Amino acid sequence: MALRMKISYVDAISETQWRFRRRWPKRVREIRGEDAYQKHIKARDGAAFQREYQFHLRNFDAIVEDTLRRNPEVDTRSATQKFIDAQRLAEHYVAGAQGLDPDDSWTRGVVGHSLAARGEDPDVVAAVLNPDREPPKPSLVDMRDTYANDKGLVDDRKAMVRIDRTFGRLKEALEKPLEDVTIESIDRQTARSFMDHLLGLKKANGQPLALKSCQREVIIVAAAYNHAVRELEIPSERNHFERLPWPKEQVSSLDKNVPLPDSVVDAVQKTLEGGRSKDLPDMWRVLKGTGMRLGEACGLRVSDVDLKGETPSILITSNEINGIKNSNSDRYVPIASESLRESLGARVEGRKGDEPLFLSYGRDGGPTAASAALMKAVKKNTDDKRMKVHGLRHRASDKLRDAGAPVEVRHGYLGHSAQSVAESTYGGRAARLREFARWGVKAGL
Known part of the structure; x- marks a missing residue:
């Protein structure tokens, strides 16, 4: 009877090809913007396979170590989320000041300067000293994250790959980080720029993205926009990503799928x-x-x-x-x-x-x-x-x-x-x- 053994991080991607695939740690995924380290394995057995397998194990560890060394601190929270977290922590510190009135400005001054002296996050110190400060306006990062969290998509790897890819392309179209663009600033020109960017993208084979693929990505952003307007109470009279002037799809009969005889x-x-x-x-x-x-x-x-x-x-x-x-x-x-x-x-x-x-x-x-x-x-x-x-x-x-x-x-x-x-x-x-x-x-x- 043949003995079959499962080898960690190795799977068959076809009947003749094997792959080494190991998912990056969460922080490395956030830094690199990709889900996993994956390489084809040429050798199929024996010492050659072991050498190639051990190389990929070492290479994975080396990339992780180098990535974390080059990026010692990674904070992927949006400005709005940082504000909310700072407010919560600030109230925790103020409430913990024994023998002092948490509603008194003098108490907040004492607590705030004490926190600053010991190196606390400046946002937390600011929240202690000024609890009524204006929050930042929600950005496109808030729009993306609120939609993904509320719809229960964060644990769905395939769904998050689609969302990250779509918002990555939106970032390319806007030519600026998503956290620098407020939801309120979105207008029709923003939506049209995104549409034009998608229509100009090419696949690996040099062909343009299919019109329906472009439209699906805009539908994702439109859904996230509607959700953010409702949940984050953003003033808006219309969804600028809807009813865009898409070109008519020019598909010849040679490009259409047909029933198999x-x-x-x-x-x-x-x-x-x-x-x-x-x-x-x-x-x-x-x-x-x-x-x-x-x-x-x-x-x-x-x-x-x-x-x-x-x-x-x-x-x-x-x-x-x-x-x-x-x-x-x-x-x-x-x-x-x-x-x-x-x-x-x-x-x-x-x-x-x-x-x-x-x-x-x-x-x-x-x-x-x-x-x-x-x-x-x-x-x-x-x-x-x-x-x-x-x-x-x-x-x-x-x-x-x-x-x-x-x-x-x-x-x-x-x-x-x-x-x-x-x-x-x-x-x-x-x-x-x-x-x-x-x-x-x-x-x-």
């Missing part, structure tokens, strides 16, 4: 079955038989597959891997074909419910790795650049429509509509699954 789907299946991966052939079957998103498939657990119920089904729900877009995407989909039921039955047999259904891809970065591997198989079987893995969703939608399925079925199947719509039409989950399965069989999914 059955001939390509079958050819890709054969290619995957002839490969080394045991996960990819079954993943392809799940994608073509359910129309689910690739991120949703990578996030599946063994317990999400129900083969014993009245209608065999798969539960798609949010977890740390799943790229669930919204509550509408949280759903059950039927397993309509006998072949898919058989392959899933063999895959889940004897396994624990909390295990990833697809072991190689049920991890952080799994959807990206799966996309690369599946696209390699797609490109091997077609020269049409419009054909992507996502085309399986278009294929499922087209097959359901061609079979005559109502729009409620198509949208419910693919997670495009609220469950309340399907429930009002087809009743509870059992009835809904029966109806969806009937159309899935009729559509040949």
Whole structure:
């Protein structure tokens, strides 16, 4: 029996590539503006692997030490948060002055000068001496942090990466630190400058960002602005980031995704079955038989597959891997074909419910790795650049429509509509699954 050992900070990003990835300590992340140290590992085993692995361990420690040495003090609080913290600490000091009236100005003078003499933070001393001083006006840092904290996003790594990237680009557009820009100063020109900056950005391949990607980033800032205006009581008559004059998207038919034809789907299946991966052939079957998103498939657990119920089904729900877009995407989909039921039955047999259904891809970065591997198989079987893995969703939608399925079925199947719509039409989950399965069989999914 082969012995498998998990090596700290090493994971597989594809079937042929390994990666050393170790997350930076919090202070280092704040200084460097990146989440982790990550490098490809060229060697696969033996002494060469150990040398490379030990090098990355030492290099990580050296970078951490050097970063902290060069930045001995890092305070990422906004001016508003510093003011609030100073006020709280000042009141604590004044209240602790035994035998003195905390409301007396003389008491505050004694406490304040005592704190200054022992080197207390000048902001705290100022708060003791002048408790009625005007607070600083909230900045864009306050806008970002208030939104992230109140919406519960600070512990969601992926969400924070998006927010930090978006506000980083806003900083680039304004050409000044976010803490130097007050929320009150935001005007239409600020919003237009941000839009123009996004439209001028290039991806790694030299192509401009997609129009929808630019619009999504503006939507994040617009949502944060609305939240800050409400929660921080900022005077504002309108949200300047809304209803911007976006250009019309010029996308040729060659750039659009198209449904994958059955001939390509079958050819890709054969290619995957002839490969080394045991996960990819079954993943392809799940994608073509359910129309689910690739991120949703990578996030599946063994317990999400129900083969014993009245209608065999798969539960798609949010977890740390799943790229669930919204509550509408949280759903059950039927397993309509006998072949898919058989392959899933063999895959889940004897396994624990909390295990990833697809072991190689049920991890952080799994959807990206799966996309690369599946696209390699797609490109091997077609020269049409419009054909992507996502085309399986278009294929499922087209097959359901061609079979005559109502729009409620198509949208419910693919997670495009609220469950309340399907429930009002087809009743509870059992009835809904029966109806969806009937159309899935009729559509040949």
